[in-house]
Amino acid sequence: MDAVSARLLVSPEGRALIDSLPPYDGARAITLGAELRAHGADPGLVAAALTQSRLRADAAAKFGDFASGMLFTQDGLEQATRLQVAAEHARRFRDAGVRRVHDLTAGIGADAMALAAMGLEVTAFEIDEATALIADHNLRHWDRARVVLGxxxxxxxxxxxxxxxxxPARRTARGRRHDPRDYAPPLDDVLALRERFPALGVKVGPAIDHSHVPTGVEAQWVSVDGSVVEAALWCGPLAQEPGHTALVIGADGAHRLAGTTDRADAGALGDYVYEPDGAVIRAGLVGELAHLTGTHLLDPTIAYLTSDSPLGSPFVRGYRILESMPFKVKPLAAALRARDVGTVDIKKRGVDVTPEQLRPQLRLQGSVRLTVIVTRVAGRRTALLAEPLAQQ
Known part of the structure; x- marks a missing residue:
């Protein structure tokens, strides 16, 4: 989006047009655009408004009902922090006694909105003029929030x-920047600001190598509804517990795991298998989780835990094992047919298997749905027939 389009959108006429549009319907967008232009609406504004209608519909997954009053850029929406995660960021600053915050890379203003909603004074910096106009619109409800272009x-x-x-920006037209030195601005340059601002938080890619995490900070990996969405480095008074932590956000709230145990013992397959949340795995806390829950690894190199009793924990997804066998396609298919299985959810870890290729090879026609876990148990390729436990 260019600055001209952004100015059209934030004008009274632009906001009125966007707010008057019906819920987005891709099949009718072209017809609706023609109708609006026929009634005298500016063609450029119509195109921009219809794009906003689509983006608002897409943004509901991140922002809920707030999306209906916000404006977006495509890149800004893709990179914006989810509402519930931004709220967790803002709580850190508030609980650390911070009252005035600089948001160095405002984007569309998601984190600045959460900080302002927490009662903090926010200066949101944005280097792109069009994006700054969008952020200024999104922050219009908070008198103590301002956007600075530069x-x-x-x-x-x-x-x-x-x-x-x-x-920092971690995407280019050619893909993601995985090396923190390639962030914009580079991670080291941002971390150097700790000398001026000790209470510093930096959102980073969840695939960041642990070697890039400075000592003395809290590195936290965050998942929402089972998907890892970010990692962040929290410095000075914002670090609740220096080291690695995992924050798991689900329908029942947010759960935090911290610790220093990164290794766990391996043992025999029990009656239940547990898949640690991705944030726990990324944080290197599978060993801590095993210690906390009294479980052990299936295999020294695989992040699956097992035990003989059901486990209630927000940090795992559990399965009851119905049958275990060496992994070979024909015996596996026969075992599934014997159980009248017609649909399988295939999970794999540590074995070179592609679920999309394996599923048609099984040729199932039954009525039952089961989970097949293909992994290594004590170094052996193994297939586990399992049924998911109710999510705890």
Whole structure:
């Protein structure tokens, strides 16, 4: 989006047009656009408004009902922090006694909105003019939030604040930037601001190598509804517990796991298998989880846990084992047919298997649905027939 389109959108006419549109329907978008232009609406504004209608529909997954009053850019929506995660960020600053925050990379303003909603004074920096206009619209409800157009790395040190948050860009037209040195701005440059602003938080890619995590900070990996969505580095008073932590957010709230045990013993297959949440795995806390829950690994190199008793924990997804066998396609298919299985959910870890290729090879026609876990148990390729436990 260019600045001209953004100015059209944030104008009174633009906001009125967007708010008047019906719920987005891709099949009718072209016809609706023609109708609006026929009634005298500016063609550029119509195109921009219809795009916003689509983006608002897509944004509901991240922002819920708030999306209906927000404006977006495509890149901004894709990179924006989810509402419930942004709220967790804001609570850190509030609980650490921070009252004035610089958001160095505002984007569409998601984190700045959460900080402002928590009662903090926010200066949101954005280097792109169109995106800054969008962020300014999204922050319009909070008098203590302002958007500054310019390079935050130059401007922010000149303005007083108690804390800083940054979400460096990690995408280009060619894909993701996995090396923190390639972030924009680079991670090391952001971390250097700790000398000026000790209360510093930086959102990073969840695939960040642990070697890039400085000592003395809290590195937290976050999952929402089972999907790992981010990692963040929290410095100074924002670090609740230096080291690695995992935050698992689900329908029942947010659950935090911290610890230092990164290794677990392996043992015999029990009656139940547990798949640790991805945030726990990324944080290197499978050993801590095993210690906490009294479970052990299926295999020294595989992040599956097992026990002889059912386990209630927000940090795992559990399965009751019905049958175990060496992994070979024909015996596996026969075992599934004997149980009248017609649909399988295939999970695999540590074995070179493609679920999309395995599923048709099984040729199932029954009425029962089961889970097949293909993994290694004590070094042997193994297929586990299982049924999921109710999510705890």
């Amino acid at each position: 390079d935050a790395m130059t401007l922010a040190p000149q303005i007083e604040a108690d804390g800083v948050f940054a979400d």
